[in-house]
Each structure stands twice: as C-alpha cells, then as structure tokens.
Amino acid sequence: MEKTITIKSTAGLHAELAAKMVQSASRYDVDIKLIYANVTIDAKSILGLMSLAVPKGENVKLVATGDNADKAIADIEKILS
Numbered sequence: 001m002e003k004t005i006t007i008k009s010t011a012g013l014h015a016e017l018a019a020k021m022v023q024s025a026s027r028y029d030v031d032i033k034l035i036y037a038n039v040t041i042d043a044k045s046i047l048g049l050m051s052l053a054v055p056k057g058e059n060v061k062l063v064a065t066g067d068n069a070d071k072a073i074a075d076i077e078k079i080l081s
Contacts, residue, residue, distance in 0.1 A: 030066035
C-alpha cells in the first residue's frame with residue numbers, strides 16, 4: 001500500500017513527531033518506508049526520519065507491506081497531518 005501525505009506540522013518532521021511516528025509504526029508487523037526527495041528511510045528508525053529534515057508543506061510517500069499495512073499508514077497519516 002502507498003500513500004502520499006503532506007507534512008502539516010509548523011516545525012516539519014521534528015524529533016517529537018518522528019518519535020510518535022516510530023511508536024505508531026512499531027506497533028505493526030509491517031515493512032514501512034518513508035520516501036522524501038528520492039531518499040527511502042525505514043519508518044521505524046527515528047534517526048533516519050530526523051535525518052530527512054522534511055519541512056512543513058512537503059509531501060512524503062509512505063509504502064507499507066504486510067498484514068495491517070493500511071492501518072499502519074492510516075495511523076501515521078493521523079500523526080503527520
């Protein structure tokens with residue numbers, strides 16, 4: 001499953017948001033990646049997510065495979081939007 005999401009947090013994808021995203025993604029037995037500017041990061045890696053420095057208003061793509069991939073993406077979308 002794939003979904004494009006616009007980062008709406010005024011601070012972009014910052015440490016607290018990345019931590020929430022990792023916690024949410026880790027609840028599911030899925031392989032989930034975040035793609036930004038042609039760089040693919042494991043969505044369960046806080047350091048990877050923070051290294052992207054995604055600013056407010058930018059689009060990221062989530063790609064998930066496995067059971068409950070749709071639920072994992074929906075949960076992460078709630079955090080990022």
